[in-house]
Amino acid sequence: MTPIPKPPIHPPVRPLRPVDTVLAFGSNLGDREANIRAGIAALEGHGVTVIAVSTLIESVAVKPDGEDESAPRYLNGVALVQTALPPRALLYTVQAVESELGRVRAERWGDRTLDIDIVAYGDLELATEDLVLPHPRAAERFFVLAPWLELDPRAVLPGAGPVARLFEALQNQSGATR
Numbered sequence: 402m403t404p405i406p407k408p409p410i411h412p413p414v415r416p417l418r419p420v421d422t423v424l425a426f427g428s429n430l431g432d433r434e435a436n437i438r439a440g441i442a443a444l445e446g447h448g449v450t451v452i453a454v455s456t457l458i459e460s461v462a463v464k465p466d467g468e469d470e471s472a473p474r475y476l477n478g479v480a481l482v483q484t485a486l487p488p489r490a491l492l493y494t495v496q497a498v499e500s501e502l503g504r505v506r507a508e509r510w511g512d513r514t515l516d517i518d519i520v521a522y523g524d525l526e527l528a529t530e531d532l533v534l535p536h537p538r539a540a541e542r543f544f545v546l547a548p549w550l551e552l553d554p555r556a557v558l559p560g561a562g563p564v565a566r567l568f569e570a571l572q573n574q575s576g577a578t579r
Protein backbone atom coordinates (compact mmCIF):
# COMPACT_ATOMS: atom_id res chain seq x y z
CA MET A 402 0.00 0.00 0.00
CA THR A 403 1.40 3.40 -0.96
CA PRO A 404 1.80 5.68 1.99
CA ILE A 405 -0.34 8.79 1.95
CA PRO A 406 2.01 11.74 1.37
CA LYS A 407 2.22 14.00 4.36
CA PRO A 408 1.24 17.62 3.77
CA PRO A 409 4.26 19.91 3.54
CA ILE A 410 5.21 21.57 6.78
CA HIS A 411 5.42 25.32 6.53
CA PRO A 412 7.05 27.41 9.19
CA PRO A 413 4.34 29.15 11.14
CA VAL A 414 3.53 32.46 9.52
CA ARG A 415 2.80 35.08 12.13
CA PRO A 416 0.49 37.71 10.70
CA LEU A 417 1.91 41.10 11.56
CA ARG A 418 -0.74 42.98 13.44
CA PRO A 419 -0.85 46.73 12.96
CA VAL A 420 0.79 48.59 15.81
CA ASP A 421 -0.53 51.92 17.12
CA THR A 422 2.25 54.36 16.44
CA VAL A 423 2.76 58.08 17.00
CA LEU A 424 4.73 60.13 14.48
CA ALA A 425 5.86 63.74 14.89
CA PHE A 426 6.34 66.03 11.90
CA GLY A 427 8.30 69.27 11.69
CA SER A 428 9.20 71.64 8.89
CA ASN A 429 10.84 75.06 8.82
CA LEU A 430 11.83 75.40 5.16
CA GLY A 431 9.77 75.93 2.01
CA ASP A 432 6.00 75.51 2.09
CA ARG A 433 5.98 74.00 5.57
CA GLU A 434 2.37 72.87 5.65
CA ALA A 435 2.59 71.38 2.14
CA ASN A 436 5.75 69.49 3.15
CA ILE A 437 4.06 67.97 6.19
CA ARG A 438 0.87 67.08 4.30
CA ALA A 439 2.92 65.55 1.46
CA GLY A 440 4.96 63.54 3.97
CA ILE A 441 1.81 62.17 5.57
CA ALA A 442 0.35 61.30 2.16
CA ALA A 443 3.57 59.56 1.09
CA LEU A 444 3.56 57.40 4.22
CA GLU A 445 0.03 56.23 3.37
CA GLY A 446 1.48 54.58 0.27
CA HIS A 447 4.25 52.89 2.24
CA GLY A 448 2.61 50.60 4.76
CA VAL A 449 1.31 53.24 7.14
CA THR A 450 -2.38 53.90 7.78
CA VAL A 451 -3.08 57.38 9.08
CA ILE A 452 -5.74 57.47 11.78
CA ALA A 453 -5.65 61.13 12.85
CA VAL A 454 -3.61 64.25 12.22
CA SER A 455 -3.34 67.09 14.76
CA THR A 456 -3.58 70.78 14.17
CA LEU A 457 -0.23 72.13 12.95
CA ILE A 458 1.31 74.55 15.42
CA GLU A 459 4.03 77.15 14.93
CA SER A 460 7.03 77.61 17.19
CA VAL A 461 10.47 79.17 17.27
CA ALA A 462 13.31 76.90 16.11
CA VAL A 463 15.17 75.16 18.91
CA LYS A 464 18.89 74.76 18.20
CA PRO A 465 21.52 73.02 20.32
CA ASP A 466 22.23 76.40 22.00
CA GLY A 467 18.59 77.22 22.67
CA GLU A 468 15.78 79.02 20.89
CA ASP A 469 16.92 80.77 17.73
CA GLU A 470 14.67 83.69 16.81
CA SER A 471 16.71 84.31 13.64
CA ALA A 472 16.02 80.83 12.19
CA PRO A 473 12.87 80.12 10.18
CA ARG A 474 10.02 79.15 12.49
CA TYR A 475 8.72 75.61 12.56
CA LEU A 476 5.35 74.10 11.89
CA ASN A 477 4.89 70.92 13.90
CA GLY A 478 2.20 68.30 14.16
CA VAL A 479 1.56 64.76 15.25
CA ALA A 480 -0.16 61.86 13.50
CA LEU A 481 -1.61 58.75 15.07
CA VAL A 482 -0.98 55.91 12.63
CA GLN A 483 -1.06 52.15 12.45
CA THR A 484 1.58 50.07 10.76
CA ALA A 485 2.55 46.45 10.42
CA LEU A 486 6.09 47.51 9.50
CA PRO A 487 8.63 46.46 12.10
CA PRO A 488 10.29 49.42 13.87
CA ARG A 489 13.47 49.59 11.80
CA ALA A 490 11.55 49.26 8.52
CA LEU A 491 9.37 52.13 9.70
CA LEU A 492 12.49 54.21 10.44
CA TYR A 493 13.84 53.57 6.92
CA THR A 494 10.44 54.45 5.50
CA VAL A 495 10.18 57.78 7.31
CA GLN A 496 13.76 58.61 6.30
CA ALA A 497 12.99 57.78 2.66
CA VAL A 498 9.97 60.07 2.80
CA GLU A 499 12.07 62.86 4.36
CA SER A 500 14.55 62.52 1.48
CA GLU A 501 11.74 62.47 -1.09
CA LEU A 502 10.57 65.76 0.33
CA GLY A 503 14.02 67.31 -0.13
CA ARG A 504 15.51 66.86 3.35
CA VAL A 505 19.24 67.49 3.41
CA ARG A 506 21.11 66.33 6.52
CA ALA A 507 23.76 68.85 7.51
CA GLU A 508 24.25 70.14 11.04
CA ARG A 509 22.44 68.85 14.13
CA TRP A 510 18.98 70.38 14.43
CA GLY A 511 19.61 72.23 11.17
CA ASP A 512 16.76 73.79 9.21
CA ARG A 513 14.82 71.20 7.22
CA THR A 514 11.98 70.78 4.74
CA LEU A 515 10.67 67.79 6.67
CA ASP A 516 11.52 65.88 9.80
CA ILE A 517 9.58 62.79 10.85
CA ASP A 518 10.27 61.28 14.26
CA ILE A 519 8.86 58.02 15.57
CA VAL A 520 7.61 59.20 18.95
CA ALA A 521 6.20 55.88 20.10
CA TYR A 522 5.68 52.45 18.55
CA GLY A 523 3.05 50.64 20.60
CA ASP A 524 4.49 50.31 24.08
CA LEU A 525 7.89 49.23 22.79
CA GLU A 526 10.96 50.48 24.63
CA LEU A 527 14.14 50.01 22.66
CA ALA A 528 17.59 51.56 22.48
CA THR A 529 19.76 50.65 19.51
CA GLU A 530 22.38 52.70 17.74
CA ASP A 531 20.02 53.98 15.07
CA LEU A 532 16.65 53.76 16.78
CA VAL A 533 15.50 54.74 20.25
CA LEU A 534 11.89 54.21 21.25
CA PRO A 535 10.09 56.14 22.51
CA HIS A 536 11.89 59.10 20.94
CA PRO A 537 14.33 60.27 23.65
CA ARG A 538 13.40 63.96 23.45
CA ALA A 539 9.62 63.63 23.02
CA ALA A 540 8.87 64.22 26.71
CA GLU A 541 10.68 67.58 26.61
CA ARG A 542 9.00 68.99 23.51
CA PHE A 543 5.88 71.14 23.67
CA PHE A 544 5.61 70.85 19.92
CA VAL A 545 5.23 67.07 20.27
CA LEU A 546 3.21 66.79 23.49
CA ALA A 547 0.63 69.52 22.72
CA PRO A 548 -0.52 68.13 19.35
CA TRP A 549 -0.41 64.56 20.70
CA LEU A 550 -2.66 65.56 23.63
CA GLU A 551 -5.06 67.24 21.25
CA LEU A 552 -5.55 63.91 19.45
CA ASP A 553 -5.50 61.71 22.54
CA PRO A 554 -5.92 63.35 25.95
CA ARG A 555 -5.33 59.97 27.62
CA ALA A 556 -2.11 59.21 25.75
CA VAL A 557 0.75 57.56 27.61
CA LEU A 558 4.42 57.83 26.66
CA PRO A 559 5.84 54.34 27.28
CA GLY A 560 8.23 54.34 30.22
CA ALA A 561 7.45 57.97 31.06
CA GLY A 562 3.75 58.14 31.93
CA PRO A 563 0.68 60.11 30.90
CA VAL A 564 1.38 62.75 28.28
CA ALA A 565 -0.92 65.16 30.13
CA ARG A 566 1.35 64.94 33.17
CA LEU A 567 4.51 65.40 31.10
CA PHE A 568 2.92 68.40 29.42
CA GLU A 569 2.03 69.94 32.76
CA ALA A 570 5.56 69.37 34.06
CA LEU A 571 6.95 71.07 30.98
CA GLN A 572 4.67 74.06 31.43
CA ASN A 573 6.06 74.46 34.92
CA GLN A 574 9.60 74.72 33.56
CA SER A 575 10.05 77.97 31.68
CA GLY A 576 11.78 78.02 28.33
CA ALA A 577 11.85 74.24 27.88
CA THR A 578 10.92 73.49 24.29
CA ARG A 579 13.63 71.15 23.11
Ligand SMILES: Nc1ncnc2c1ncn2[C@@H]1O[C@H](COP(=O)(O)OP(=O)(O)OP(=O)(O)O)[C@@H](O)[C@H]1O
Pocket residue numbers: 492506509510511516517518519520530531532533534535536537538
Ligand atom coordinates in the same frame (compact mmCIF):
# COMPACT_ATOMS: atom_id res chain seq x y z
N1 LIG B 1 12.57 57.37 17.44
C1 LIG B 1 13.32 57.85 16.44
N2 LIG B 1 12.73 58.48 15.39
C2 LIG B 1 13.49 58.97 14.38
N3 LIG B 1 14.84 58.88 14.31
C3 LIG B 1 15.45 58.27 15.34
C4 LIG B 1 14.72 57.73 16.43
N4 LIG B 1 15.60 57.15 17.30
C5 LIG B 1 16.81 57.32 16.79
N5 LIG B 1 16.74 57.99 15.60
C6 LIG B 1 17.95 58.31 14.83
O1 LIG B 1 18.18 59.68 14.90
C7 LIG B 1 18.99 60.00 13.79
C8 LIG B 1 18.95 61.49 13.55
O2 LIG B 1 17.66 61.81 13.13
P1 LIG B 1 17.36 63.26 12.64
O3 LIG B 1 18.42 63.76 11.72
O4 LIG B 1 15.94 63.28 12.14
O5 LIG B 1 17.50 64.02 14.03
P2 LIG B 1 16.94 65.39 14.31
O6 LIG B 1 15.51 65.41 13.84
O7 LIG B 1 17.84 66.43 13.74
O8 LIG B 1 16.98 65.48 15.90
P3 LIG B 1 15.96 64.86 16.93
O9 LIG B 1 16.21 63.38 16.92
O10 LIG B 1 16.33 65.54 18.21
O11 LIG B 1 14.56 65.20 16.50
C9 LIG B 1 18.40 59.19 12.67
O12 LIG B 1 19.37 58.86 11.71
C10 LIG B 1 17.87 57.95 13.36
O13 LIG B 1 18.71 56.82 13.14
Ligand SMILES: Nc1nc2c(c(=O)[nH]1)N=C(CO)CN2
Pocket residue numbers: 426427428460461462463464475477510516544
Ligand atom coordinates in the same frame (compact mmCIF):
# COMPACT_ATOMS: atom_id res chain seq x y z
N1 LIG C 1 10.46 74.38 17.05
C1 LIG C 1 11.13 73.29 16.68
N2 LIG C 1 12.46 73.21 16.87
C2 LIG C 1 13.13 72.08 16.52
C3 LIG C 1 12.46 71.01 15.93
C4 LIG C 1 11.08 71.12 15.70
O1 LIG C 1 10.46 70.20 15.18
N3 LIG C 1 10.45 72.27 16.09
N4 LIG C 1 13.15 69.90 15.59
C5 LIG C 1 14.42 69.78 15.87
C6 LIG C 1 15.14 68.53 15.57
O2 LIG C 1 14.30 67.56 15.19
C7 LIG C 1 15.21 70.85 16.45
N5 LIG C 1 14.44 72.00 16.75
